[in-house]
Amino acid sequence: MSSSLYRLPLALFASLLALQAQAKDPQYSAAYSRCMDNSGGVTSSMVQCSGAEFDRQDARLNLNYKAAMGNLQEPQKTLLRDAQRAWIKYRDSNCDLYARLTGGTIDRINSSSCMLEATAQRADELDNIYSVAKEQGENIAAALAESRKASEPESADE
Numbered sequence: 001m002s003s004s005l006y007r008l009p010l011a012l013f014a015s016l017l018a019l020q021a022q023a024k025d026p027q028y029s030a031a032y033s034r035c036m037d038n039s040g041g042v043t044s045s046m047v048q049c050s051g052a053e054f055d056r057q058d059a060r061l062n063l064n065y066k067a068a069m070g071n072l073q074e075p076q077k078t079l080l081r082d083a084q085r086a087w088i089k090y091r092d093s094n095c096d097l098y099a100r101l102t103g104g105t106i107d108r109i110n111s112s113s114c115m116l117e118a119t120a121q122r123a124d125e126l127d128n129i130y131s132v133a134k135e136q137g138e139n140i141a142a143a144l145a146e147s148r149k150a151s152e153p154e155s156a157d158e
Contacts, residue, residue, distance in 0.1 A: 026120030050112035064126035
């Protein structure tokens with residue numbers, strides 16, 4: 001067996017470490033920043049800004065999820081699908097707590113901020129999963145090609 005195939009687990013481990021290192025605060029759109037700046041601190045305006053940015057981040061999350069699923073093999077696809085379903089339940093339950101925490105109008109802001117931040121962070125995480133899956137797929141393809149080449153008999157012309 002080619003030594004390249006033995007290096008794949010090490011490459012995967014390094015990729016996963018890089019994935020964790022890339023975790024950061026989510027970046028929101030300039031439109032969101034402008035909207036919040038123009039909200040005047042009015043709760044309903046701030047919630048509308050968060051809602052619009054949530055829609056942008058949710059669309060990004062869905063694109064990144066589809067991209068990641070398109071580059072994974074079974075059983076990773078099943079694992080990601082199960083993890084995504086569990087994450088959605090967690091996010092919704094957790095942010096529902098913020099919606100009912102104090103009984104005041106601040107709960108609306110806290111809840112919408114919770115949904116926005118969690119969704120943006122998950123979109124970033126899915127983007128990182130896609131990158132690792134794509135790189136891993138490329139590494140496996142290259143290792144298999146090298147292994148096939150190494151197992152081919154040498155021609156008599158050489």
